Amino acid sequence: MGPKPVVTGLSPKEGAPGTKITIRGEFLGKDARDLIGLIICDSDCLLSAEWKSPTKIIARTGPSKGKGDIIVTTRSGGVGSSTVQFRAYHESIGPLKESAVWIEESPMGSLSWGRRSLAPTKYTQEDPLGLSIEGNVKKLTEDLRDIFPESSGDLAQENFSPGWFLLEHHNATSFDDLKAGLSYLRRKVESQRDGQLSFLKANAGAVMDQLATLMTLRDKYEEDMAETTEPIFKLEKAIKESIIESNSLFTDVLSRRDRADTMRAALFALSRHKFLFCLPKSVEQSAKRKEYDIVINDYARAKNLFGKTDVPIFRKVLEEVDKRIIGIRKELHQQICQMPQSVDHQKKLVKALTSLELFQNGLAIAQELPETDAAWDAIEARSNYLDETLRTIFDQHAARENNQLSAKQRDANDAPPRVLFCEEVCEIAASQLPDLWRLGQAYFTGELKGLSDPKPGVFKRIIINSIETFCSYIRSAILSVSGQRNNHLKANIPVWPATSNSAILQFIPWISQCLRYVRIAYATLIRVDLPSEVLDIIQKLINQIRLFCLSTIFKKAIDKIRRLEEEETWNMGAVPDFPGATNLPNLFEEIIVEHLDEGLNACLKAEIRETSLLEPQSEGLQQISAHTAEFLNTFCDVIETLAQCDITQQTPLVCQLAVGLAGTNNLSNASQSNADDKSWRKTMSWDQKILCCLSNCLYCYRQFFAHIYTVFTKNGYPISKIVFDNGRVRANDLFENIIESFVNEKSEYLVASIEPAMYIANQFQWDLVSSAEGLRPYAHECCDNLVGVFSEVFAVSPLLLRSILEAIVQTVAEELNRLLTCVQRFSANGALQANIDIRFLRDTLQLYSNSKAKAFFAEALEAIPQLSEDGERHVLRVLAKVKEDMKLHIMCFSVQNP
Template identity: 25%
Template sequence: YAEVETRIEALRELLLEKLLETPSTLHDQKRYIRYLSDLHAPGDPAWQCIGAQHQWILQLMHNCKESYVKEQKGKELFVPMLELEPDARPSAVGHLGQSASLQRGSSCQAAREDAWRYKAPQQVVFVDKLTQLVVSQLPNFWKLWISYVNGSLFSETAEKSGQMERSKKNARQRQNDFKKMIQEVMHSLVKLIRGALLPFSLREGEARLYGGWEMKAELSGHWLTHVIQTVRLSSESLTALEIPNDMLQIIQDLILDLRVRCILVTLQHTAEDIKRLAEKEDWVVDNEGLTSLVAQFEQCLSHALQALKPVLDCRAGEPSVFQQQRTQEEVCQLSIGIMQVFIDCLEQLSTKPDGDIDTAHLAGDVSSPDLFGSIHEDSILSAEQRLLIALSNCRYLERHSFLNIAEQLEKHGFQGVDKITQVSMESLKELDQRLFEMYIELKADPIVGSLEPGIYAGYFDWRDCLLPAGVRNYLKEALVNIIAVHAEVFSISKELVPRVLARVVEAVAEELSRLMQCVSSFSRHGALQARLEICALRDTVAMYLTPESSSSFKQALEALPQLSSGTDKKLLEELLNKFKSSMHLQLTCFQAPSSALLKT
């Protein structure tokens, strides 16, 4: 009898050893547990098996991390991946879903048959492998527990026995212990992924245990999106096991953090891409006065938002990525930053030294008055032309691009879009005004500066001059210079002409008014000459008069003695008509299109 007992004990030990071996199938585990049950093995071999499986899964996870960290420090890995249809399951997760028999038809589409190889960051490969490992091992672990709870581990027919009843009682007592095991696996899974992708979210002690990766550069939004898809599908597979949601909440928290990080990283990289757009400016101006830079800016931002769509969209049970106030503020600031980067890009390009820009390709317009030689003949853009192109781009941004972008941001669920638009518009208008003032200074100052020397050329004296014979050359030269400004602006952007011409006229009218008010006295002929020239200028630029320039012309005329005789008035009218007739061709640019057409 003693020998029989010894042999039975040896068999028990052998069976227990076999039971605790890993890896092992659920079928073998059940078989060994039933043998041990039949042999009335002491203790609770089934629970020991569950504990061994738990430790084995944890060890597999950490070994997986260590091998990939070592691989990363040694050499880069080429990993075969599948080109995916939109919303398709990543290949690794697709495979693990099938192996666990948990794949749900609606959760993914079939990957394309033809695979192609490309280099994936080691952390991404690791997350694919880690999730594959967990989702392939956890189903058997969970089924082992369910079999333990319902007693089917001990009998295929689930017949009642004292052993089965004791097992069920043990299972009820150990529910909390098993829950802790599942939670430990979930925590390890999440912390290992955080260690690879979000190391800053771990405490110092955890970082040493779960991290160890070389962070040469943060993953791009593209790879983070892939990881999010992988973790989401893993979560779906685990949910299908009917693991309670409270045990899986930690995975949902990870997904949310990854989504937030992906958005922030994508916006940061988008800002960097937009900053580099300055290098691509070719200065080719279309018929609306725009270069391709504006379209490239819109396209760059549009592509970024489109790439973020799977991340921004909420899966079942997922909260909005913007639920936290801090996230809203960070995204808002990054969005404003993107707009500001492009505004800075425009300013940088518009104020480059002449030598930094080699060629210019301006789209000529056959209707453009080009009185002083084609501005397109010179392959070097002038500072004035660059300012005009920048002003034209600014105008389009304000009226179209920023509003289109705001609409896209709202469509994708961004918060604080009004603030983003308002701050960006204010910054854009400030740049626009600075560039405009620079252009006006370059163009108006020389014209204004030429008036006084021109008026007093040849020792001209308002108190001692001949009867007027016509408008003097200084005013004609000033008008020709204003026409040159018109031609330059018109050749780049017709829309900018009224704004620029109105401001140039204001500057000239203000200077003319100042000069008239500085004259101590006029002779009869001098007063007539002054009135002729003031009226000639005012009537010529009437289309571009503003309240400010009208006021300046009025003040200039009020500084003159009134015409006392009908003869002087008649002479004034004749000389004005003579001036308009002799310079009819040159002055057509100052007329409304319809009236100019009628007179040609």
């Protein structure tokens, strides 16, 4: 929109109707087409306007009266303003003044005795008061018109005002003079009342002379008539004959003249009304150039000027223009429904079509076209185009994925078709849905109001349907791989074609990128100020994708946790407070922290108008809690898998303490080696790996899982502590199961070696013992094997000593009790020997004996015959000697807190 027109000067500033004036100012139009209105003193003068330049217009005034503004209206600037005014007035027309109307000339005024004047001298009125006006300054006529707007100072006018006359002619006359003038006027009026009789008396001689003259004129006329009667008849006959002859001579000339006059009149009419006769062609040309504003303005101008005319040729031209406008309306309606196009262009077309429909409303020719709501048709066309575009994009990318599946070749770095589909669909939604909404708002606010009433309910359904269609396509592409293929999908939305597991695995890392596309489209729609009901549909979709994305991140973490078995290096220096614990928990924590951070940044951080996924009792919190429990259980499964390695790798028990000590040194040296040295992994025995797994379980139960709970809390995951308590229970159960398995394996060797060592050596019999001066080999075997177990466990994790040794000592005590209770007869020395062996083992293993082990040792001693005092002293002496000799063994089992 350009600057508004401003009128700053006029020439002349006043005049009668039809006065030619020159209008000067600024921004009075770019060209003649741009000038669409000219008002002078509330009278439309556009037809007589002649545009010269943007600063000059020439026009003729209309039939208005009084002062008024000059208002210029242009297409580029709109309605303008005026800083000057024009005064229009109606002149009094005399018989000698040219005028376009008939002037009644008969009432020329009369003399004092009623005779007509011979000349229009009365129009120059003498002073009726008989006063001199020399030196009197007349008041300006413009000022008097302002004071007496409906009056006049002319004595001959019907609206004569005495006040105007006095102010104009006697502005400086004193009051006394005016009173004298009044007396003069009264005397003059009284003298005129004497009548014609007094006049005749005063002029009797002149009257008689006039009568004599009239009689002489009569006599002369009668004489002339008698002498000239015959010549007059001859003259009359000659004149008639000359007229007939002239008609015969000039008939052809006159006919040609009439035809020429007719043609000249027609050409004049064509020239004068050139706008109307050229209108059918001009509207078609303007329509082809897409200049619909010009079409509307020209059509409106023709309707205003010739809409009510009765001239047949004008009516015929108008009917032709109406037919052309009908064709333009059809073309406009087709263009409105053609997509794609911008909203502004579509609104322009709708406004043009609506304006043309309003101009033709009520015409008979308008019935050829059915009544349509152009704005609503534009809304439906844009909505249908959106649906068709989404379906076309879906078919293209679905076919592309099918082609890739059949070809089985795809670059791993290229985005899968699902990702490209999500990106393109989000771009379409972010561009077309706002356009559809803005078009609807223009329709309901009245900007595009047509002949029909608005349909807000239907438009709301269209918007919701478009949003649901967009969300359904996204769900079909993204959530189909999560087992939610048919959830929340519209009936007419196709399902993404089934694909291979490899294609799904290639797509899953791109889910966070798809979520970013949807969020960008959502932010765009929020700025459009859509209703909350509509935005909630997209928000629900985003929450579902966020949950699915978070689930895929956690599943990826679970897969990495499962592969920790391959990354176990059996490096036992990772946890200072839990010797024997490997670097496996630290690797587990790294995976957890990495994926918690990824999930937080990609899914959990709520963006604009998004809600938290981890509200209490929410579905998101339940899913994350389930995944967290799966983290802990999977890690426990990894430990369990590592503990179930080949049992044939276990180290056989021997009876030499040196071998156990040597194993301790080797294990210590191995623990100092590089964790990544695979040769060290091969040197690890089954026993040592089991002990490391037990240490890891104990670490998880006591500290690690509680630490993982704090990691989740610090990263913004409000997981219930019950989940981690259940994980600790799972770690403790695994610890008990591994302990039980380890103890059973160790106890099997220990128990299996006791009976052969007791009876097979030298065919030993308890009733044939010759002397009791030391320990039997089976007691040495038990002690040495337990020391071997002690050294092996102590070298890996002293924290496990009590848990393992108590169970093994209980098994050994049970086996010794069984063997001794099965002895049928003891000799005296046999009883002494049995007491020495059992008491030595009982005293040595007292710190690692539980109540059951102690009970088994007591039952074994009860199965041996009672000793005499000498025998008791002998046993004590031998025990003291044996304990002195086996001080090193006893020291292993005397450490309270290793």
